[in-house]
Amino acid sequence: MWRVMVISSTPKRFVHRSHLQRSGFYGFRCWIRAFSGRSDDYREILRSGLRDIKLDDAVDLFGEMAKSRPRPSIIEFSKLLSAIAKMKKYDVVISLGEQMQMLGIPHDLYTYNIFINCFCRRSELSLALAILGKMMKLGFDPSIVTLTSLLSGYCHGKRISDAVALVDQMVEMGCKPDTVTFNTLIHGLFLNNKVSEAVALLERMVLKGCQPSLVTYGVLVNGICKRGHTDLALNLLRNMEERKIEAGVVIYNTLIDSLCKYRHVDDALDLFSEMETKGVRPSVVTYSTLISCLCNYGRWSDASRLLSDMIERRINPDTFTFNALIDAFAKEGKLLEAERLYEEMIRRSINPNTVTYSSLINGLCMHDRLDDAIKMFDLMVRKGVLPDVVTYNILINGFCKCKKVDDGMELFREMSQRGLVGNTITYNILIQGFLQDGDYEKAQKVFEVMLSSDVPPSVMTYKILLDGLCDIGKLEKALVVFEDMQKSGMDIDITTYNIVIHGMCKAGHVEDAQDLFCSLMRKAVHPDVVTYNTMISGLCSKRLLDEADALFREMKEGGTLPSSGTYNPLIRAHLKYGDKESSAELIKEMRSCGFSGDASTISLVIDLLYVGRLDKSFLDMLS
């Protein structure tokens, strides 16, 4: 069965036969070495560990072992096979297994497990199951390792229900799943976004008397948080408390990070104090996460309080902590402080890394200091810190923002010469740069290079193309891109529709915009405040005041809160084409919502005041 199976499987495996044949040559080399008096005993190599062994040497070693008499034990063979499996050379392992079979070396539970694992990794589940059948016939009971291998096979083959069933079966058979089993299955569930199934699985296992390890809880909490279900993860924390399992610092860190990411900063701070009361000591990660979050929300004094707190408790700030601070300060335009922090880092012998410099360069670019950004880039190179794609993207974007797109392109070439490959964002930046420069041909060219280099365009790429084309008045071309996008089956979100609707209105095709707007309902895409604002100002530009008013009412009835950008165009239209009374009412409503007249509304009112069509009370009402 073994032979039939191996021969009937993919021809790719024969590639590795030649590998085995070559081992004859290497074997010869060993002979020569033996004559020259050097001892190359396979036992010595096995004992000294196979961690860093090269594939060729491992195959060579196998040849030695096969020839050696008395024959090495099966344990020694399985050590070698598992080392090759760790290199992910599953074909070679399977090939060697076949060799052993032909040489009459019988397999044992361990080697069978290795083969099952290899077949599973190669998504050849049926072959894995065939081996399972064979080994059971020979009287080897599958161990937990065997079952966990199969489990990962099911998970990678997207056969999630089979995977869950297998674990249940294991429990029925009296085989307690261990941490690896749990983690494998939970990982598989997450790969398929089955968040609640993952939680349910753990609960069921607990009921059946299994005790998941802290790492398993950690894997679960992390996966749930990464998918945005922080509330579910918090429930899990409470469940752990009920079961008197103390969540470790890692679990708290994960939850705190998730709360921060989803803007629940104060909940994150509450959880931080809660972990203290529970006796879990925060780590540098806890502090770095919170400090970064607080800085990003502009809560500088809270952040600095935490920083002194951690230093006082001798939890030393590390590169992450400093990078979080430097990044936030640089973005805020506090570049002096950012550079002072950089110096402080060096004073404390914490090495600035690529991220540190990238943040500094980004801050300088954001605040129109391109020359200083270039200097910083040169400094990092001089210090031996290698720029990566992100660093280049930041600087290329800096060039584009300063209308030096050709220089940005030059930098892109330089980065390619240094062996770095541009990614989607790199191309997005360049395409946007050329479009904003009004150079449609070059933008088109970059887009073509992107496609031919197999860099996948993202929704963002299309949005940039759409926006850029609409902006330079090439609505027709934009609509072609829009069609391509629809055909490609991408998720087209409301922001994309907003760009197209805006483009149509700008080109004076307000009716087309209205049609597209109406089609949103059929596609179950909800217009947002920007959609309404764009449509309302489009209608206003065509003097369609009644329709604009109707849409304004529809918007409020549908629960979309108007913004300053809703009121101002509407007020201007009423001032120009409508009556004073409704203008005054709109202004009152806007003021009661906390908005005020923008620059163009105020300048319009001043103009109308000047020609005597309005009185001064309007100007007072506006702000």
Next chain:
DNA sequence: ATAGGGTTAG
């Protein structure tokens, strides 16, 4: 099992 930098409509 946890934390950091880049493109983003009116």
